[in-house]
Amino acid sequence: MTHTTTIHGIMSRAVDTALDALVAKGALPADVSRENVAVEPPRDPAHGDLATNAAMVLAKPAKTNPRALAEALVAELSALPNVTEATIAGPGFINLRLAQTAWLDEVAAIAELGDAYGRSAMGAGRTVNIEYVSANPTGPMHMGHCRGAVVGDALAGLLEFAGFAVIKEYYVNDAGAQVQTLGRSAHLRYREALGEDIGEIPEGFYPGDYLIPIGKALAEEFGDKYIGAPESEWLDLFRTRAVAAMMDMIRSDLALLGIHHDLFSSEAELQAAGKPEAAEAFLREKGLVYDGVLEAPKGKTLDDWEPVELPLFRSTQFGDDQDRPIRKSDGNWTYFGADLAYHFQKSQGADALIDIWGADHAGTVKRIKAAVAALTGAEGRDLPFDVKLVQMVQLLRDGQPVKMSKRSGSFVTLADVVEEVGKDVVRFTMLTRKPEAQMDFDFAKVVEASKDNPVFYVQYAHARICSTLHKGAEAGFGPSPAHLDLLGEEEMELVKVAAQFPRMVEAAARAREPHRIAFFLGDLAAAFHAYWNIGNDRVDKRFVVADNAELSGARLYLASQVGQVIRNGLAILGVEAAEQL
Template sequence: MSDNQTLYAAFAGHLNAALDALEAAGTLPGGLKRAAVTVEPPRDPSHGDLATNAAMVLAKPAGMKPRDLAEALVAELSKLDAVSSAEIAGPGFINLRLAPAAWLTELNAIASLGADYGRSAMGGGTTVNVEYVSANPTGPMHMGHCRGAVVGDALATLLEYAGHKVIKEYYVNDAGAQVQVLARSAHIRYREALGLGEAVIPEGLYPGDYLKPVGAKLAEEFGDQYAEAPEAEWLALFRVKAVAAMMDMIRADLAQLGIRHDVFSSEAELQASGKPDEAEKWLRDRGLVYDGVLEAPKGKTPEDWEPVELPLFKSTQFDDDQDRPIKKSDGTWTYFGADLAYHFQKAQSADALVDIWGADHAGTVKRIKAAVKAMTGAEGEATPFEIKLVQMVQLLRDGEPVKMSKRSGNFITIADMVEEVGKDVVRFTMLTRKPDAQMDFDFAKVVETSKDNPVFYVQYAHARICSMLRKARAEMQVEPSAQHISLLGEDDLALAKLAAQFPRIVESAAAAREPHRVAFFLNDLAAAFHGYYNLGNDSVEKRIVNASDVNLTSARLFLVAQVAQLVRNGLALLGVEAVEEM
């Protein structure tokens, strides 16, 4: 194994070499597709250290029985010095047991590569555009935005670590009715700042105090120029000014979570530049937009409904359940029409697209996927495009729901959250469940110092190792050293075996676009470390720091130092600091 090649990658290479040898010997026909062949840990650790499905996957196209092919592969793999045994399980799965030296080599690889252990070239430098947050610019960021923001940001970091170039994008929805409402709300605060009476916020406008500084700034800039002016004179101006102020606030809120986007794309600018018109023409030229009448709503037809001819996109050709209008009857763009043009624009500068959406947008997934498939695949292969839906988070305080309403101005902001529990707690907690699963965020529970709190559990593992290293240096003058790692036994190597999975976790998480897999792995690694540490409570011989055996102590310190390195690597992918003291 080379110094910069991790164990699972090395054994994938060994397996390929074994298959090449069988092809050269005529046992296997040449040209078999190996993409579905895997090397991974067996589900049951008692079956061995590594398992491969190669014989099961390749037997049928090779015209062989799986077990016959497995026997031929076992004969080849058994020649490797790192393999202590190779066995066939069931109809043709192969389980390998590795010699201890293989795991010791891997510990040295972690020490050598440090922060780069787990970094992958699988992305091949391809560009992925990850669009996330994209909240309407009508107020500060609140907890309704937080989960998607963290998931998107962690995914972007993960993809970059896995060898992709990444564009982190925020789509500013500044062309809809909601920003007109924002402008009117800001005008009321503007008059208030001029001393023209206390603000009375009509129903349907934004009442939050966060607009008071916006009103004050408008008053300072324009004086009373627009205080009594008709709406037509100030609405467009106040919209631009208020949106700019909200975006400054949103950037500051996101920065408190450690989130910074590369690109902010404006829907208003997109429309002003004629991009939706270009997209419509492009689609019409290819017969993918036509003028037609939508079917009447299902069930009881509303009294005011009447058939209207609209430009419709042929989304039924791309697995959607009905064709979709790209314009409204008044000629303005539908959300879908604008989004269609926006995604077409994004695809010009990326090899793949990922959108992080709230689960309340689930109904529009099919149509926008259909549009991207149509617009990027008309001349060839469509741009890969995925939408990850993120469920809302229920806020609790000691088990009781915390009410929040953006329109009333009574909501918990991200800034409030970070101030109370800290950035790291917020970020890690948001990744402790799959994004499409419901989540409770209890202010009390997320700061508990117990093993039931995954944030604490992982952070404590790192801090505990750091404390142990400091104590060994101070009291025994012992440093972690690889010199005596051959003394490590079965319990020690079990921890090394789990640690060695980190690179494959990174690659599988990046391929699936699921950064929470890294958080799950860190929790498993922390649990394994704490369990390993606790072995010393029952047996002096199993203590990590043992004054009676300096050489074994230095070896075990080397082992846990590599575990700490992986905790740092994993937490860095999640945007969380690995603390050294708690």
């Protein structure tokens, strides 16, 4: 629920009160759900300031005519002191025009609420677990991880702002073949640190220079103890030390982006604690795991495929296209079996789960959703679970693909990118497109000082506001709400854009889409720059009018509140507002 002192909160409550009045008059049944009633700007601003679909969505369940219901609702809304006009459009939409005082009150509300403007209680303190990044601990963070990291962290900021309690979790994939290879690669660098010429890094090992300091640390700690020792004596030790060092590196890389997780969950610890066995036993008891034989893979015949009985999860009962094995033929857990247990564990401490995955994991979404539905449904819970897929980012420099990093051996590190263009540029850029859309990150364009660069355009709006307030002070004028009634139509258009922020926060939180905040900030920056440009042509439309202290004070006050909204939006995204460029 939007803060009730903001215009969208006030008008949403007004529509609700008008519907209550219709219930009291017998024109609307009391038990009709209002969940889908919306109050929002109309698509065409010429139709009014706000519109509501109340009559359209309530007419059918109320067994009445949308137009008739709209007429009754218009009669109630027209009586409100801040509504100057209420009209019916089409089959039953209601358009509202508001008095200028309603918009001026919104400017005052922004000033009063400050950093809290746009905050919502819609989350009602419910706990949401967001798992994001979860890169394998086998090397430094690279730009393949960056977009998902930013989307996840911005979503966490958005949901917290919307009233949810958020757990930011990182799942450490420290079990399986990849970390075994990491341990062997660390042993290779350990031998190198002790003076052995290891030559070219063998195929299948991790070649990056980032393992050199780990090898040196192991050499200093253990000397030549494990030089000729059998693998069974050192592999678990070297794997554990290498994973710990990698996680330190990953935390450090993420910190460069301003990302700090609340919880790191270890796959190895999960398995050592017997959580997969517990999940399997729970599902067997519910009849959702059985021993069976999978169908032969397409293109395989009985001559080149041997049927094996495996424990299978009944994911077809939950919309998947086939049942899924949770163990391999050697008894080890499949990736799915381990993930199933992990999701079962984290579901115990949350009211909703969100996973941020790379788009290459799209094929596993249906089965993991089936698993969560089975596990929580069997407990009698309806746990909301969403998976957000994030496309890769192509790195360019002046339109040409960027070469790989020497440090990593195979990719461009996140640290290199942040060092070159800065945290705020990286974070905001990652949110300038929907996460499921392909993205190019051109080093030249993301720092370009032009309106075609969304990062610059928004930051420039805030910097301009700071500069305007400074110039006003130099001229002896400060922001003042005393004469806001002097503001005209052009200024009101700017107010109306800024006033959409609380509604946008709720809409973005409901859709789990933080990029909507970035898009909104682009619209608000465009509205501010448009007004600024009017002042380039007309002296009387500038924020500071030398011979009019009252008007200057009102416009500076408006500019200050627009700056507040920009700061609040950027804060959600984890981006600092620039005061000068």
